[in-house]
Amino acid sequence: MSEKDQVLIALVSCGSEYAGVQKELENAASTLNAKLVYPEMDVASLDTIGMDFGLEVASPDLKLMMARAKAVVEGVAKVDGVFVTSCFRCAEAAIVRNEIRRYIFQNSGLPVISYSFTERTTAATLLTRLEALTTIARRKHLLAREHQVGITAGIDSGSTTTKAVVMKDDEILGEGWVPTIKVLESADSALQQALDQAGMKREDLQAIGTTGYGRLLIGEHLNSDLVQEEITLNTKCAVYLAGKQQGSATVIDIGGMDNKAISVQDGIPGMFTMGGICAGASGLFLEMTSKRLGVEIT
Known part of the structure; x- marks a missing residue:
């Protein structure tokens, strides 16, 4: 794949360097011929960034996430998609991550995915998430x-x-x-x-x-x-079968090992989040539990 086909992904993250996940993110992106971009922003804006989101946080790293998200929306960073991620241990980061995802999607139209990582997150785990972003950028005509x-x-x-x-x-x-x-x-x-x-x-x-x-x-x-990865394909299949290829739709995919929630516009996924830390609500867990309880869920 040539360099001109390279997909630019804005990385809006907190803690990925400290947790050792940064290198895994870069390796996953490289596999997909994608490049991680770190949006530049005005340091002075960190003092007032909470007003833009209606959310005040104490952590400088979370403020930095919000400032970078604003830079993406304002077009400071020219990218094809956005990857928003933070450590699963931080409850405040989960709130910020969700707000950033909504803010970017509503104000830029860029595809954006949210993910919470652990210290054990590997490039292989991240691959499907990043692949979905690159798929939307490269195959939007096919998804339409x-x-x-x-x-x-x-x-x-x-x-x-x-x-x-x-x-x-x-x-x-x-x-x-x-x-x-x-x-x-x-x-x-x-x-x-x-x-x-x-x-x-x-x-x-x-x-x-x-x-x-x-x-x-x-x-x-x-x-x-x-x-092609399953996030975009399962989304396309769902709106096709439901007759919702035009307009807005939401797809919830309960898989065997993880779950996905995807916002769709005119058949094209735009904002999605994917579980990966706990399989407690996955299809396999629900199937086994239903059998033990004698409850039909299919």
């Missing part, structure tokens, strides 16, 4: 499309289940759904289920797309035409 054309298949390799669907000209012809046991075998099985239901063979497919945690492995295995 409202109709499916031709014969295509999509495979979602999740942490607990693998799903597949075969479509033709906006119509779902076949579906497959199997537990994720062995990533490649589960993908082959789900795809075959969908093909059998559609009455087709793999040679009939004009294109294949993969997403989910196993997307890269399956993408190489099937020689996929499109490999």
Whole structure:
């Protein structure tokens, strides 16, 4: 990928250097041909920055976060997206992080993601979050499309289940759904289920797309035409099925190991947050708990 395709991401953070996460952020960005940008701001503005947000904080680092967010909105830093992050241990930072996310999204229209890190956060953990930002920047035209054309298949390799669907000209012809046991075998099985239901063979497919945690492995295995992270794809799928591709929408995705809340405008994700510290409300936890309680949740 050439340098001209490089995506610029404003990093609005607190504590990433002290927690040792800064290097992980840089490594994840480098993998995606993205560059982290640190917005310049007027130091004098730190004394009054709370007035812009209606939120007074004592921490100089949190004030710095707010000042950098304002610099992004004012166009001081020319970027394609914003990554807002702070340590999960700080309750005040969680409030500031949420306000910054809302402030940037409402006043700039830039895609923005919020995330709370731990001392153990790695580049691999950050990759999906940053990849979603780069996807929106690079593939906005694709996300804006409202109709499916031709014969295509999509495979979602999740942490607990693998799903597949075969479509033709906006119509779902076949579906497959199997537990994720062995990533490649589960993908082959789900795809075959969908093909059998559609009455087709793999040679009939004009294109294949993969997403989910196993997307890269399956993408190489099937020689996929499109490999894309699940945040943007699941969002597009949700608004497509709900008939909400125009206007504002909110998508809540409860996955096997994490949860996502995404604000959408005209089919394109704009502001999203993704859990990752605790799996207490994840799909797998809810599924196991419902079985123990004998409560149906599907």
